[in-house]
Amino acid sequence: MFQRLSTKLIAAVLAAVVVPFLGFAWFMDTQMAEKLSRKVVEQSLLGLVKELGGELDRLLAGSRQDVGLWAADRWCVWALQPDERVMAPEHESAGSSSVGGFLRVGDRNGELGGAAGTAVGEGASELVYLPEWNAETLHAVASGEQISLGGSAKPHATEQFDRYVEFKGIYDYLLLVRRDGTLATCNARDAQGRVLPLPLLELLFARDWSSEPWFQQALEGHDAVTDQHRPSWLAPLEPGSELASGYDIGFAAPVRSDVDPEQVVGVLYALVNWSHVQEIVRFENVAQYFRGLVGEGEYPSAYGWIWSLDTANHDARIVAHKRPELYGKKIAGDEIRLPQLVQDVYAADLALHTPYTFQDQRRSAAFQHCGGAAGLPWVVGVGIDDSDIYAQSNRLRSLLVNSTLIVLLLVVLWTLVIARRTVRPILELKEHTARVARGDLDARAPVRTRDEVGELAEAFNRMTGELKTSREKLIRAEKDAAWREMARQVAHDIKNPLTPIRLSLDLLDRARVERPAEYPAVLDRTLAMMRRQVEHLREIATDFYEFTGGRKPRLETLDARALLAGVLELHHAVAIEQRVEVELAGDAALVGDRHKLERVLSNLVSNALFAMRDGGRLAVAIRDDGARAWIELRDTGSGLTAEARAHLFEPYFTTKSEGTGLGLAIAKRTLEELGGGIELVDRPAGEPRGTLARLWLPRG
Known part of the structure; x- marks a missing residue:
């Protein structure tokens, strides 16, 4: 029965619906409800207690600061x-005004009414007692x-x-x-x-x-x-x-x-x-924070509280709660009976409480110590019923079950119809495939529908037609690949001189702004370098033209030190920009093609500077061992990865975000063409970082 395609299709569709649903239901129950929902609420509890603790600390600190400032008021x-209880007349003008602690009464007969005082004796009405x-x-x-x-x-x-x-x-x-x-x-x-x-x-x-x-x-x-x-x-x-x-x-x-x-x-x-x-831990304020956990018209069970620690008895008493009648109650006492919560607050400053049961409700809560700056051993906490935590996931689970049952029924019925329509054209396609296998490339399958099976028949027909021209396309593709490789090589060679030109222009612009006195010298040096690079670009174009005709190297005896000095000068601006110290030591005569060697050395120096974007040291050494001329470039960059060591000289392999990956391949081919060679050594002589590029060429 299960050998028929239609049966397998129905079984596959059922499995595709039922199995994912069961997996998703398990995920919702164990991962989302137990982990995701709980984790979100736990983080919300921790965030809220930190916020409430901060508000309490600010209130206490502000009040303490107020009293301190007011106490300092003169x-x-x-x-x-x-x-002063007695007033002398010379300190006041007529009337009942007062200055300096004394009052003068205008009536000299000793009459003083109201609460201002009483005259002192007959004939002494100017001296009065103040209240x-x-x-x-x-x-x-x-x-x-x-x-x-x-x-x-x-x-x-x-x-x-x-x-x-x-x-x-x-x-x-x-x-x-x-x-x-x-x-x-x-x-x-x-x-x-x-x-x-x-x-x-x-x-x-x-x-x-x-x-x-x-x-x-x-x-x-x-x-x-x-x-x-x-x-x-x-x-x-x-x-x-x-x-x-x-x-x-x-x-x-x-x-x-x-x-x-x-x-x-x-x-x-x-x-x-x-x-x-x-007010800071008012029930409505705290509950509103968790409003999204419950349905429309429902109210969250979350509320906050403040405890004052009783360290002498290793307990805590309630000082703020949504039920003020609980003020002063001991948490570990007979009425509350939650000693594990007291243990939690004495064990950490900010944490989640051990899940607990209060008034027949399983609850989760978080707490934070506060008030310490004011000398008050307070703990602010926020709790919520676990039923609220899982309310959304429970509703979603119920919705999934009901929806999946309906969808499952519709899928089964529709799959039966689709299976019958799908199998018939597949059998026809099977017959035409057998004809192609026998060598009949003119076989064409009938296309009766525009669905996937019809597209498959059209693809089959296109395949049989394309088989006849596949070899011609393959040859054309190989030619295109060869031209693309040459184009990438030329682009790679052109990019090297363009980079120092751009950086030198930036350096020239900076010298114009920052160091006017040095500007003429920098301008002359930059223009000279740009002329050399433009000439280099022209030679690259000429070499590409000659490369298509098989140009051979122009061998001559060269001064290795002068050759390298010129290459390093091209990258002088980059080295300064990246704070790279460059050293050149030794001398030797060698035989080679100047322009080809300049491109090889420029590529190697560019790679070394790229590896030292945060600064470093580039040491270039030249020596003659009597048989060959040797050039060594040692940098303090990041070194070579295992992958790079395995593909160093392969075309198109690069670890840079830009470039064609032809640089080292061209260098190796050029040096071998000149009778020399190249090798790269990662972390030479046991050094913790860096790369050594070693070149050898016939001595001059």
Whole structure:
């Protein structure tokens, strides 16, 4: 049954559809789903945690820098100095304005109303007491009351703090604390511009801050940072309020004296609202990053978190999460129970978590340490359900199965029709092939269709017709190949003198621009060289003409040193361009054809310079051993590859991106024609690199 072509065709088509599908399904399941999809998501997780970690580091570094800059502001230093409570009249003009810490009251009878102070005795109305800067005064000023405070720096510092808080938008409180732990002043308004409640201000001014760890550390001259916490002096959160906004992180910086920078006169403490940290790992932001994994209308399961490491107990607690009720929970504790994740974060700074199960979902996650520059042992992480990772590949697998079943059925039916139409003309073609095998070159197969079988019949007919003229075409092809070889040889010979001409023109142009004083000499040398090369080109054309008629070499006795000096001069510009040091040593007389030898030597020098495009040394040595004249060209280039050594003198073989590969073949033939020879030695004398070209010719 399987001997018939139609049966084999059906089986082949079925195999061509089923086998690739099974292989592709396996690939989708094991490679794309398990490897490609997972790898893409894992790299996305790593990239996202690096991005989130960078944002957190920038937030912390920016806040720390803000507090340091504000602490260095002169108004902070002045606001820590004691205020004058009594005013002298000579420092003020009439009215209620103030300068230098004193207030002059226009009414000399001792009447002073409002909060400005109280007159001191009868007849001493010009000396008044100023109100103390406390919670009530700060609240009154912030509420718009007109209070004269003399030259106190505290109102200005408070105004500056309010501007900082409103401009930055992330700070809850800026507290300026004296060395004795009492509050000098603070911001009077929140980030929305609302005046802080008076009870809160009274609590801040009444509190003794000296026992706070951040205060003690800042008094020693060091910056301090407090991790996520709920300030103990704040009232409990109201039911229904956002939990994250009730937490803060603190930054403390020492305020140094403007007279003695080594003396710490106070501490500036800033509290950043935790909601701005939580916003960085907000569920919607993280989930949107993986939106392409799930279908339309679905939402990814990915979310981020921040842990604070508890190195003493080799654990970590949650400080940011999409569920704020988990704040403070231990990762290895009874409620979370994921100790393997804690082991991961203590083992690496940036890595993937060991796959884990949380709330009955298999999950993958990545983490990165951050906050180190601010002294906070934080770890930011991002996790996603494995079901989301494989969602796209599962949908694609289902689509492939359904589509393939439909296509498979259509293919079987269509293959049956095609098989019947295909077999019939093939049998006819078989009969005509037998006629050709018997020598009947006039056999022609009928062409009934325009499909592949019809094209095959036409090809068969063309083949039988072309067999009669094949020998003639073969002879013509051999002649064309011979002419092409000669044309390539001429092109190769012409290219060698053109290259130094072009480079010399570049060098001449550069000399004209950079060294005007040397330009005439360079011009003369370049023109002389160009004349020689033009003459060389003319001789090449003449040689080609003579080559077609079998021109023989014109032998003469030559000075080998002068011959090589002329060739090296042609490549002088290239050597300078490539920073190649050229040396010429020795002398000898030899017998040869000047122009043929110039072409051979020029080709060898060109090859050596090509091998030293990044600089090197070309040493040319000439010697006479009494029987022959020897020329050796030794370079420090890359040497010969194994492939090049095997095909050195074969026509058309080259390792360059350009050229015909005839150079060494022509050189070998020319030298043998002159009674000499050539050999190339890779890494001569055990040297680590370089090539030695050794030529020998009859001595003169």
